Amino acid sequence: MNSSSSLPDAKSPLEADSSVLQIFGGHPLRGHVRISGAKNSALVIMAGSLLCSGDCRIRNVPFLADVERMGQVLSALGLRLTRQDDILDINASELTTSKAPYELVTQLRASFFAIGPILARLGIAQMPLPGGCAIGARPVDLHVRGLQAMGAEVQIEHGICNAYVPGGHGRLKGARIYLDTPSVGATETLMMAATLADGESIIENAAREPEVVDLANFCNAMGAKIYGAGTSTITIVGVSKLHSIDYSIIPDRIETGTFLVAGAITRSEFSLSPVCPDHLIPVLAKLRDIGVTIIEEAPDCLRILPADVLRATDIDTLPHPGFPTDMQAPFMALLTLAEGDSIINESVFENRLRHASELNRLGADIRVKGNTAFVRGVPKLSGAPVLGTDLRAAASLVLAGLAAEGITTIQGINHLDRGYDRLDMKLQQLGAKIIRIKETSTDVELLANNGTPLNSTAL
Ligand code: UD1
Numbered sequence: 001m002n003s004s005s006s007l008p009d010a011k012s013p014l015e016a017d018s019s020v021l022q023i024f025g026g027h028p029l030r031g032h033v034r035i036s037g038a039k040n041s042a043l044v045i046m047a048g049s050l051l052c053s054g055d056c057r058i059r060n061v062p063f064l065a066d067v068e069r070m071g072q073v074l075s076a077l078g079l080r081l082t083r084q085d086d087i088l089d090i091n092a093s094e095l096t097t098s099k100a101p102y103e104l105v106t107q108l109r110a111s112f113f114a115i116g117p118i119l120a121r122l123g124i125a126q127m128p129l130p131g132g133c134a135i136g137a138r139p140v141d142l143h144v145r146g147l148q149a150m151g152a153e154v155q156i157e158h159g160i161c162n163a164y165v166p167g168g169h170g171r172l173k174g175a176r177i178y179l180d181t182p183s184v185g186a187t188e189t190l191m192m193a194a195t196l197a198d199g200e201s202i203i204e205n206a207a208r209e210p211e212v213v214d215l216a217n218f219c220n221a222m223g224a225k226i227y228g229a230g231t232s233t234i235t236i237v238g239v240s241k242l243h244s245i246d247y248s249i250i251p252d253r254i255e256t257g258t259f260l261v262a263g264a265i266t267r268s269e270f271s272l273s274p275v276c277p278d279h280l281i282p283v284l285a286k287l288r289d290i291g292v293t294i295i296e297e298a299p300d301c302l303r304i305l306p307a308d309v310l311r312a313t314d315i316d317t318l319p320h321p322g323f324p325t326d327m328q329a330p331f332m333a334l335l336t337l338a339e340g341d342s343i344i345n346e347s348v349f350e351n352r353l354r355h356a357s358e359l360n361r362l363g364a365d366i367r368v369k370g371n372t373a374f375v376r377g378v379p380k381l382s383g384a385p386v387l388g389t390d391l392r393a394a395a396s397l398v399l400a401g402l403a404a405e406g407i408t409t410i411q412g413i414n415h416l417d418r419g420y421d422r423l424d425m426k427l428q429q430l431g432a433k434i435i436r437i438k439e440t441s442t443d444v445e446l447l448a449n450n451g452t453p454l455n456s457t458a459l
Contacts, residue, residue, distance in 0.1 A: 007425050021410040021424055023401035024433035025383055028306070029268035031430050033259050035275055036062035036421035037086065038252040041214040043110040044188045045249055046070045048215055049090040050077070050117035051195055052222050054244035061088045062252065062421040065414070066108055073104045073111045077118070099126040102159075106130060112140060112161075113185050116193035119152060119163050123170020127161045134354065134390040142179050142186035149175040150190075150197055174199030174238055182207040182319045187234070188215055194236035195224040203234045209320040210279040214250045221245050253279040254326045255420060256302075258395050260284075261330040262427065263304035264292045265337060265403040270430055273301035282323040286331065289313045290338060312340030312377055317348050329355045329396035335375045336364035337403060342375040355393035358386040362400050362408065380405055388412030391419040398423065402432055 037060035047070070049056040061067060061083070071081050071088075078096030082089045098118055105111045109130040118125040129140065140161070144154050147163055150172040154163045165172055174197050179186055187207040192215070194201035206212070208230055216229030222242035227235045256275045263270060264287060277284065277296055284294055290313055293305040312335060317325040325348035335342040336359055346352045356366040356373050361384045365376040383406035388394025394416040401408030413436070416423060424434050 007422055007429070019413050019436045019438060021398065021401075021413055021416075022435050022437060023383070023398065023404075023408045023410070025381070025401055025404040025406065025408060027402075027431060027433050028266050029263060029402075029427070029430035029432060030270050032271045032273070033426050033430055035251045035256050035259070035272055036060070037249040038062075038211055038214065039064055039066060039254070039419050040110070040184070040209075040211040041249040042067050043070050043108075044113055044211065044215050045218045045247070046074060046088070046090065047110070047114040047117060047188075048192055048218055049079070049092050050074070050095060050114055050121060051092075051192060051219065051224075052242045052245065053093050054091070054242075056090045056092070056222075056244065057246040058088045058090065059086060059246070059248035060251075061086050061249065064421055065418045066110065069104055069108045070111055073100055073108070073114065076101045076104065077114075095121055098122045098124045100128065102128040109138060110185070112143070113189045113192070115143065115161065115163060116147070116189035116191075119147060119165065120172055120193045120196040124164040127163070129156065129159050129161055134351070138349075140185075142181070142183050143189045146175075146177045146179070146186060146190040146203075147172075147193060149177050150193060150201065151175070172197035172238075174201040174236070176202045176204070178204045179206060181205070182232070184209050184212060187212050191216065191226060191229070191234060191236060192219065194238060195219050195226065195242065196240070197236075197238040199238055201236045201238070203236070204232065206232055206234045207319060208232060210250060210253060210276065218245070218247050218249075221247055250279070251275050251300075252421075253283070254324065254392075256280060257283040257324075257327045258330050258399070258420070258423075259426075260287055260292070260294065260302070260304055261327075261334050261399050262402055262430075264290065264307055264310065265334050265399050267306040268430075269303070269305050271297060271301055271303045273298070275300055275302050277302065282321060283327055286313060286315060286323060290334065310334065310338040310377075312338045312342040312375070314343045314345075316345045319348065325349055325352065326392050328352065329392040330399055332356065332366070332373060332375060333359060333396040333399040336366065336378060336381060336400065338375075338377040340377055342377070344373040344375060346371045346373075352390075354389045355396045358388070358393070358397055359400055361386050362397075362404050364400070382406055383408040385409040385411070388415050391415045395420065395423070398427075398434075402427070402434075
């Protein structure tokens with residue numbers, strides 16, 4: 001079964017930029033939700049296809065604006081892409097330019113990671129800096145230093161990162177690289193670059209996220225020699241060429257976690273598949289701390305049961321296998337309704353608590369000091385207009401809106417469409433009263449008091 005079969009046809013997620021979501025809260029969810037392929041795997045595996053001069057068939061690709069943008073970046077580099085449902089075919093035999101387009105790279109940080117494979121393949125790459133973003137500065141110094149260690153000359157001028165490999169054959173050299181911090185993107189950039197380098201590379205203090213392992217598995221299936229992905233030390237023995245591949249990406253652990261929080265916050269019972277429980281250990285542990293019962297119905301299927309009481313807990317975000325920063329905002333929404341005081345410390349990014357003030361608009365009681373949020377549980381939330389400032393912030397507002405009394409109207413849905421595959425439609429299928437309307441219509445009466453859409457222009 002492909003990921004789109006039980007959902008309405010996917011429009012281009014890029015088309016929906018000017019919409020808002022309206023949620024009539026307080027309705028329990030039930031049924032089953034199908035989890036899509038992992039956003040962060042899909043994006044970097046698409047970049048990884050640049051390493052292969054043949055055909056890559058990638059399965060379980062989610063419908064996301066970020067995936068579309070990454071596709072546009074690859075097309076601009078000369079690659080040929082075709083998509084049928086959740087199958088994406090990429091032919092990278094003609095990588096015609098080493099220069100990625102500014103307008104696209106600045107919209108999508110993950111596209112910067114393509115600097116590794118482009119440089120490995122062509123010996124030259126010109127990549128605009130991705131810039132800062134709503135959640136923090138997000139520099140690329142670790143990517144750059146690693147490529148320099150592999151023999152590249154790198155200069156940053158006028159906002160462009162120009163990299164080339166001096167010498168006749170233009171091939172990167174294997175190197176030993178220590179990352180100051182286990183950056184996901186730097187690990188992926190350097191791992192891809194090293195697959196076609198001359199000799200052996202070792203990345204120490206590497207990121208251990210499941211998406212790093214997925215990328216390594218993808219590259220190895222094309223003939224790369226990557227050992228130790230998923231541990232802090234990754235060894236890559238360079239090969240001269242990679243071959244065609246048919247590969248299916250892992251389920252999205254953050255989407256899974258978001259639906260689990262949706263179940264917990266609405267005291268619902270439903271099942272979720274396909275999932276990888278091993279990728280969710282910190283998330284499942286925290287949900288159980290909070291009082292939520294989750295059972296493994298099958299190795300790839302979870303069922304959440306309605307919680308009697310939600311209890312406060314403390315959260316510190318960390319690199320994998322610590323608690324994921326991408327789940328911090330959804331958990332903050334949940335803890336607003338838990339009994340007692342919770343402390344959430346965001347350790348990975350420096351500016352990722354902006355949803356706190358929006359949750360307060362819904363009646364939450366959260367104080368923020370630096371990178372720490374102090375959440376005092378309240379008995380109920382009440383619907384209000386709110387603004388999602390980044391992807392996971394927008395998700396946290398949807399979750400809060402599902403539990404709030406009355407109507408919550410959420411702006412900033414373009415962020416949501418970047419990283420969640422038709423979240424509103426999947427929630428609708430679970431019984432949520434949620435509709436998408438054009439932003440030009442600000443009439444909150446679009447949902448009647450019982451949550452029935454009136455003159456809905458739901459997409
Ligand atoms: C990836 C994920 C993102 C997730 C994040 C952390 C993708 C497309 N995105 O982002 O969803 O929230 O991992 O799990 O996979 N840093 C540096 N220098 C660098 C690179 C990073 O100082 O060169 C710092 C960052 O500012 C941040 C920390 O390292 O504070 C972690 O960032 P990183 O793991 O690189 O995140 P991304 O790969 O951008």
